[in-house]
Amino acid sequence: MKTKTNPATLMNHTQTLTAESEKQIPINPGWRKKLAWSLGTSLTLALALLFYREAKSNDNLQLGGHGLEGSWIDTVSPILPPGVPPVTIQTYHTFSAGGASIGSDRTKPFASSQHGTWVHVNGHEYAETFVQDLFDPAGTFLGTFKGRTRLELVGQNELVGVANVEQRDPSGNVVLNRCARFHGVRIVVEPLAPPCEDLEPGL
16 A cells, blocks of 8 residues: 655655754855865866976976977097097087988088988987988989987087998998997077177068
């Protein structure tokens, strides 16, 4: 047999439970605002920390706001056999975002530019491989020159590294395989010289 429920009785019971709950857990409007403010502040700080950690993990471990990207002047010192007088070679390298590099070597005036790729290895260490076509003064193809480098940023505008260079003739035979060390300094923006600093751009 079903028992009928009186709507008035049910409403009174609900009101009683609500009143008892409010007595057990009083909610102060001022306290509610403080709680909401605290929760909002905590959430903001948590998100800021999350974004900071994400940015740090993707900043290519830059030093002073600068990573490997940019243009460098490198002084290369080939490792020669004992008794051979030491020599140094000056090269230029530019590393772009996305992993591309381009360079030149003043000892190879008839060679193409050096085209390469670089990657971040670990910490402040990077690796690069580049290739270059060699020609004689008449434009005859002489072969290729390849460099494999491992370098490390040691300052905001300074790097050091080691290289393995390999030269091949037009048939692909290795004719040179040598190691080298190098030191690089960043090319930085400089102000105009005094005679020019007051000039305005334009014709």
